[in-house]
Amino acid sequence: MNYADVLKHLAEQNLYRRLTNVRIIDSSRAIVDGREVILLCSNDYLGLSSDKEVIDYATSELSNISQCSSRLVAGNDPILVELEQRLAEHKAMERALVYPTGYMASLAIAALADEHSIIYSDELNHSSIIDACRLSRASINVFKHNDVAMLEELLASSTSSTATATATVATSTHHSRRIVVTEGVFSMDGDMARLDEIGRLCREYNAMLIVDDAHGDFIYGSNYRGTTEYMNAEDYVDVIISSMSKALGCFGGYIAGSEEVVEYLINRSRTFIYTSSLPALFARAALKALEIIKDGKIAYDGDKNKKILHPQDRLITNAKMLREALAREGFNLKGSTHIIPVLIGDEKVALEFADMLLKHGIFAQAIRYPTVARGSARIRVSVTALHDEDTLKYVADVFSMVGKDLNLI
Numbered sequence: 001m002n003y004a005d006v007l008k009h010l011a012e013q014n015l016y017r018r019l020t021n022v023r024i025i026d027s028s029r030a031i032v033d034g035r036e037v038i039l040l041c042s043n044d045y046l047g048l049s050s051d052k053e054v055i056d057y058a059t060s061e062l063s064n065i066s067q068c069s070s071r072l073v074a075g076n077d078p079i080l081v082e083l084e085q086r087l088a089e090h091k092a093m094e095r096a097l098v099y100p101t102g103y104m105a106s107l108a109i110a111a112l113a114d115e116h117s118i119i120y121s122d123e124l125n126h127s128s129i130i131d132a133c134r135l136s137r138a139s140i141n142v143f144k145h146n147d148v149a150m151l152e153e154l155l156a157s158s159t160s161s162t163a164t165a166t167a168t169v170a171t172s173t174h175h176s177r178r179i180v181v182t183e184g185v186f187s188m189d190g191d192m193a194r195l196d197e198i199g200r201l202c203r204e205y206n207a208m209l210i211v212d213d214a215h216g217d218f219i220y221g222s223n224y225r226g227t228t229e230y231m232n233a234e235d236y237v238d239v240i241i242s243s244m245s246k247a248l249g250c251f252g253g254y255i256a257g258s259e260e261v262v263e264y265l266i267n268r269s270r271t272f273i274y275t276s277s278l279p280a281l282f283a284r285a286a287l288k289a290l291e292i293i294k295d296g297k298i299a300y301d302g303d304k305n306k307k308i309l310h311p312q313d314r315l316i317t318n319a320k321m322l323r324e325a326l327a328r329e330g331f332n333l334k335g336s337t338h339i340i341p342v343l344i345g346d347e348k349v350a351l352e353f354a355d356m357l358l359k360h361g362i363f364a365q366a367i368r369y370p371t372v373a374r375g376s377a378r379i380r381v382s383v384t385a386l387h388d389e390d391t392l393k394y395v396a397d398v399f400s401m402v403g404k405d406l407n408l409i
C-alpha cells in the first residue's frame with residue numbers, strides 16, 4: 001500500500017487524524033477557530049502550566065533556551081540534579097533521573113530488560129510501554145486489563161520452585177529477569193491498576209514491578225506521590241516512570257528507583273544517552289510546580305489574588321461532580337478517576353459527538369482505534385482543578401443534548 005491508499009483507507013474507516021489549532025489559555029479554556037471554548041482535554045490537571053509563579057521562576061534566570069547537548073556531554077545543568085533530588089524525595093525513592101519526555105522515560109524500560117527477560121504487560125498499557133517492550137527483545141506476555149488472576153497464571157506457568165536451605169524461592173524456568181509493567185491510572189480508561197494485588201504477586205513470584213504513573217502522579221495519595229501511594233503499594237514497586245507534562249503542568253519525564261537502577265540507566269538507556277537534555281527552563285518550572293504542590297497552594301490565573309488550598313481536592317470534587325452528572329444522564333462511563341471516558345462505540349458517531357460539542361463551545365477529543373480498541377471509541381473528558389461548577393453544569397447539559405440527538409442516551 002502506498003501512503004495515499006493508507007490515508008484513504010483511514011478516512012473510510014473514520015480513523016483519519018487531523019490537527020486542530022488550539023491556543024491554550026489555561027487548563028480549562030482555549031481558543032479554537034478564533035473563539036474561546038471550554039477545554040476538556042488538557043492533562044494539566046491542577047492548572048499549574050499557566051501559574052504565574054511557575055512561569056516567573058522558570059524564566060527568571062534564563063541564560064539559554066536549551067543546553068543543546070546530551071546530559072553526558074554538556075547538558076547536565078545543576079538545576080536538573082536539584083530537580084532529581086526533589087523528585088526522588090517526592091517519590092520517597094533513592095534516586096530519580098530526568099528524561100526529555102515521559103515517552104522517552106517509558107522507552108527506558110527497554111534498557112531494563114534484554115532477550116533473556118520476560119515482560120508481563122497489561123493489555124491497555126500506553127503505546128510508549130508497548131514500544132519499549134518491543135525494543136527490549138524480551139519475551140512479552142500480555143495479560144487482560146487488570147486481571148490479577150491471569151497475571152498469576154502467567155507468572156506461575158513460567159516459574160519453578162527451588163527449595164533452598166531457608167525458603168522456597170520462585171525462579172523463572174527460562175528467563176533471567178521477570179518484569180511486570182502497568183500504568184497507575186490508565187490514560188484512556190481512567191481506572192487504577194490493582195497495584196496492591198499486583199505488587200504482592202510480584203513479590204511472591206520474584207518479579208520486578210514497573211509502574212508508569214504519568215496520570216496519577218502529583219494527584220493521588222496523602223503526599224501526592226501517586227497511585228502507588230494511594231493503593232498502599234509503594235513497598236512493592238521497583239521502578240516508577242512518570243511525566244512532568246500532566247499534573248505538574250510542565251514538560252519532560254522522569255524515572256525513580258534505586259541508586260543502582262539509575263546508575264544503570266545513565267550507562268545503558270539509549271533515550272537518556274543519545275538525545276539532548278531537558279532544557280533547564282523546564283527543570284526550573286518543574287521545581288517551582290513541585291514546591292507549590294508540596295505547599296498545597298496554587299494561584300489561579302485570571303483571578304490573580306485567588307489562592308486555593310489543595311487543588312487535588314478540587315480536581316477530585318470536580319471529577320466526581322461531572323461523573324455523577326453524566327451518569328445520571330445515562331452515559332456509559334469508564335473508570336473512577338479525573339479522566340472520564342464517555343463511551344460512544346462507533347468511530348463515526350464519536351467524531352460527530354466531538355464536532356457537536358465544539359459547536360456548543362466545548363473542545364473534547366474523540367479517541368479512536370488504535371489508541372483504544374476498534375468499536376470502543378470514546379470522548380475522553382479530562383476535568384481539571386480550574387473548571388468551576390457552572391462550567392461543569394453547562395458541560396453536562398450539552399453532553400445530554402448531544403447524546404440525545406445522536407440516540408446514545
Ligand SMILES: Cc1ncc(COP(=O)(O)O)c(C=O)c1O
Nearest residue numbers: 101102103126187214243245252
Ligand atoms: C501512561 C503514559 N505514559 C507516558 C506518556 C508520555 O508522556 P509525555 O507526554 O511526557 O511524553 C503518556 C502520555 O500521554 C502516558 O499517558
